[in-house]
Amino acid sequence: MLAGRLTTRTLAGLLVPLAAAMVAPGAWAGDLAFITNQSSSDLSVLDLEDQREIKRLSIPGAPAGVAVDPRRQRVYVVGAESKTVSAVDMETETVVQSLTLDGGPIGAAIDPVRGRIFVSDWFTPQVWVIDADSLHLLTTLRTTSPPTGLALSMNGRFLATADRDMDRISLFDAETLAFLRDIPVGGHPFGIRFSPDGRLFSADVTDNTVTAVDPETGQTLGKVPTRERPYGVAFAQGKGFVTNQYDDSVTIFDMTSLVVLKTIDVGEYPEGIDTSSDGRFVYVTNWFSNTLSVIDATRLEVTGEIDTGDGPRAFGRFIAPAPVE
Amino acid sequence: MRSFLRPLWVALLLLMVPASLAQAHGPSRQKLELSVDVAAPPAEVWGVIGNFQDMSWHPAVFSNTGEGGNDVNATRVLTLGKEGGPTISELLYKYQPEKMSYSYRITDVAVEVLPVTNYSSHLSVKPHGDGSTIEWKGAFYRGYPNNDPPPELNDEAAIAAVTGVYQAGLDALAKRFGQ
Numbered sequence: 486m487l488a489g490r491l492t493t494r495t496l497a498g499l500l501v502p503l504a505a506a507m508v509a510p511g512a513w514a515g516d517l518a519f520i521t522n523q524s525s526s527d528l529s530v531l532d533l534e535d536q537r538e539i540k541r542l543s544i545p546g547a548p549a550g551v552a553v554d555p556r557r558q559r560v561y562v563v564g565a566e567s568k569t570v571s572a573v574d575m576e577t578e579t580v581v582q583s584l585t586l587d588g589g590p591i592g593a594a595i596d597p598v599r600g601r602i603f604v605s606d607w608f609t610p611q612v613w614v615i616d617a618d619s620l621h622l623l624t625t626l627r628t629t630s631p632p633t634g635l636a637l638s639m640n641g642r643f644l645a646t647a648d649r650d651m652d653r654i655s656l657f658d659a660e661t662l663a664f665l666r667d668i669p670v671g672g673h674p675f676g677i678r679f680s681p682d683g684r685l686f687s688a689d690v691t692d693n694t695v696t697a698v699d700p701e702t703g704q705t706l707g708k709v710p711t712r713e714r715p716y717g718v719a720f721a722q723g724k725g726f727v728t729n730q731y732d733d734s735v736t737i738f739d740m741t742s743l744v745v746l747k748t749i750d751v752g753e754y755p756e757g758i759d760t761s762s763d764g765r766f767v768y769v770t771n772w773f774s775n776t777l778s779v780i781d782a783t784r785l786e787v788t789g790e791i792d793t794g795d796g797p798r799a800f801g802r803f804i805a806p807a808p809v810e
Numbered sequence: 811m812r813s814f815l816r817p818l819w820v821a822l823l824l825l826m827v828p829a830s831l832a833q834a835h836g837p838s839r840q841k842l843e844l845s846v847d848v849a850a851p852p853a854e855v856w857g858v859i860g861n862f863q864d865m866s867w868h869p870a871v872f873s874n875t876g877e878g879g880n881d882v883n884a885t886r887v888l889t890l891g892k893e894g895g896p897t898i899s900e901l902l903y904k905y906q907p908e909k910m911s912y913s914y915r916i917t918d919v920a921v922e923v924l925p926v927t928n929y930s931s932h933l934s935v936k937p938h939g940d941g942s943t944i945e946w947k948g949a950f951y952r953g954y955p956n957n958d959p960p961p962e963l964n965d966e967a968a969i970a971a972v973t974g975v976y977q978a979g980l981d982a983l984a985k986r987f988g989q
Contacts, residue, residue, distance in 0.1 A: 523838055547838045565837035589957055591837050607837045608957055713903050731903055731913065731930060753932075754841075754949060773841055773949065796841060 516762050517575070517807045518777060519560045520770055521548035524796025528562055530578055531777060532807070533761065533768070536791050540578045545569050549798045550593040551757075552602065553805040557617060560805070561602050563590045570604055572620060576808045584620040586613055593801050594635035594644070596659055603644060605632040612646055614662065628655045629667050634677040634717075634800070636685070643700050645685055647674035654687055656700055668703045670696040676717030676758070676800070680725070680740055688715040688727060695727055695736075697743060707743045711736045717758040717800070719767055721782035726767045728755035735769060735778075737785055747785050751778040757799025762806050770797035835927045835951035840965055842972050845945045846980040848987035852935045852942045855987060856910040859933065859944070862886060862902045867986070868979045880905050880912070896923040903930075910935040924975070925953030926968045944983055946976045 515534030522529055526547050530540040546567025553560050559581075560573040568590055572582040589607030595617065596603070602615040603626075612626040612635065626644075630651035637644055637659060644657040652672050656665045671689025674696075679685050685700045688711070695709040695718055709725070712732035719726050720740060727736040728751075735755060737747045752771025755778070760767055766788075767780040775797060779789035848855060858867050862880050865871045871888050872895055878884030884902040889895050897919075904913035911934035921927070929950035936943045950972060954963035961967065 524841065549837065589837055731915070753947075772839070773843075773947065796839075 515807050516804050518759070518768060518791075518799070519551055519553060519562075519573070519575075519803050519805070520757070520777065520793045520797045520799045521551045521562050521803075522775075522794030522796050523547045523549050523565070523772075523798045525794040526564075527794050528560070528573060529793045529797065531791050531793070533766070533779075533791075533804070534807075536779065536789050538792060541794055542573070542578060542580070544571055544573075544580070545583075549800045550591055550604065551799055551801040551803045552593040552595040553802050554595045554597050554617060555805045556597040557600075558808050559617070560803075561593050561595065561617075563593050563604055565589065565591055565607070570602065570615060570620065575805065582620045584615060584622065586622075589631075591800070592633055592635050594637050595802075596637050596641065596644070598641055599659070603635050603637075603646075605635050605646060607631055607633070610648070612644075624662065626655075626657060626662060627664070629653050633675045634687075636677045636679055638679045638683060638685075638700065639681060640683065643679075643685075645677055645679070645700065647677045647687055649673050649675070652689075654685065654698065656685075656703070666703045668698050668700075669705070670698065671708070676715075676728075678718045678720065680720050682740070686718045686725060688718050690714055690716065690730075695725065695738070709736070709738045709743050709745060712748060716756050719758040719760050721760045721764045721767050724782065724785075726758060726769075726780065726782075728758050728769055730754050730756060730772075733771075735767075735780065749780070749785060749787060751780075751787060752776045752790070757797065757801070757803060759799070759802055759804045761804060768804060770799040770803075772796055772798055835955050836959070836965070838965065839928075839949055839951055840969055842948045842950075842969060842976065843945065844973070844976040844980055845943050846984050846989075847938050847941060847943050848984055848989055849941045850987035851940070852910055852937050855935045855942045855944060855983070856907075858986070859935070859983070860907065860910060860912070862905065862912055862914065867982060868975075869982050870975065870978055878902070880907075885917070890923070896920065898924065921953035921963060925963050925971050926950040927953060927955060929972075942987075944980060946980060948972050948976065 518531040520529040546564025548562045550563035558575045570584045591607040592605040600617040604613040610628045614623045629648040632646035634647040644659045646655045653667045670687040671694045672691035674687040676688040697706040712729035714730040716730045753773035757770040769778045777791045863876045876886030888898045899918035913932045915930040932947040952968040
């Protein structure tokens with residue numbers, strides 16, 4: 486069903502780190518979205534070009550966290566209840582490996598170049614570091630409190646963790662895995678993400694703010710007021726997009742000035758958020774309504790909605806270019 | 811003997827949860843959606859259930875007091891069952907009379923009363939033929955925030971408890987407005 490894709494596997498691996506800026510619109514055959522459905526305990530594979538679900542595969546343990554790895558043509562998903570990390574092959578759309586952890590695995594991020602998966606622990610102040618090819622546990626990193634969201638900077642220098650109960654972000658050197666510093670943000674940070682210009686943003690769930698920080702200096706650069714219960718942040722077209730879980734909306738702000746531009750309605754309990762490979766669209770999972778909202782990042786309007794499984798969370802990076810058969 | 815000891819054991823476990831975890835919750839949020847079709851038109855139904863400060867339509871609510879009317883951040887305290895009964899404190903975070911819907915969250919409840927944490931809810935009335943559909947939706951985590959919850963505070967217990975509350979309310983409305 487994926488026949489006719491233009492990119493080759495090798496090409497996709499080479500191009501992805503260069504990201505959207507290098508690629509003219511239309512150069513991609515299209516993106517896929519890999520949506521963790523926590524209530525139905527499965528993974529929806531959505532064809533974003535055709536705007537439809539093309540596959541749903543069973544995943545153990547109420548999956549929440551997700552991290553796509555176009556380089557390995559894999560998606561890593563975290564089953565919170567069974568405490569498993571499953572590796573899904575994008576081409577065959579099957580689980581090819583899994584690892585069971587002891588604790589409360591929840592969020593995930595990938596360092597594709599160094600081949601490391603990072604998984605946050607809901608209950609203990611630590612991050613598991615896992616080999617992306619073998620799924621062997623390499624080591625653990627200590628955070629200031631149990632972490633939720635994880636993010637790798639686009640230049641590959643930093644790993645950041647949202648340390649929920651301490652209202653801080655821990656920053657690590659992604660090469661040496663050394664702890665660098667912790668940075669105060671707002672109350673109960675959940676989703677965090679680096680902007681394309683290298684700043685770091687956290688969605689502060691209990692403060693109704695997004696905090697922008699400079700990872701180099703640890704300084705707070707500013708705050709964006711959001712609606713009720715911000716959960717995740719993504720960037721496209723020079724703007725930041727924030728899911729407001731209790732407000733059924735997305736706050737859109739100017740990435741540079743941090744001024745709120747617009748708030749748009751999406752489905753109920755929006756959570757996971759990510760950007761298309763060409764940067765033209767932002768996608769939001771609506772946990773209660775079981776849909777993915779399609780937002781045109783230039784027009785700042787919802788242009789479509791795609792059905793998912795039950796309870797889509799897609800906590801992490803969930804969009805990748807479609808592979809070739 | 812076992813059933814006698816269990817409440818004590820649960821209480822002891824709860825005492826061991828540090829205060830900093832008061833807002834903590836388990837890893838999997840639960841959701842619930844119940845609805846009922848009634849014969850009365852939406853405006854009539856909304857007239858009864860659309861006031862955040864009046865939950866007397868629910869049979870489990872003995873009385874309620876509150877502040878802030880139907881403005882965002884209004885609060886109410888529901889007393890359940892009888893005078894001096896257990897209470898639930900709630901806060902209104904979205905009120906849309908034009909859509910006949912409001913959303914609120916629990917700010918304080920003992921897990922012995924309702925075994926949930928981080929509970930939010932949404933009540934709405936929609937047209938359905940000549941009558942209405944009343945929808946009640948909830949999102950919440952189980953009562954026990956850590957791994958390996960005792961049965962009284964697990965996901966199933968949370969879903970069962972909230973289902974009981976919604977069903978009792980909707981049954982009362984079905985009786986009141988006819989079906």
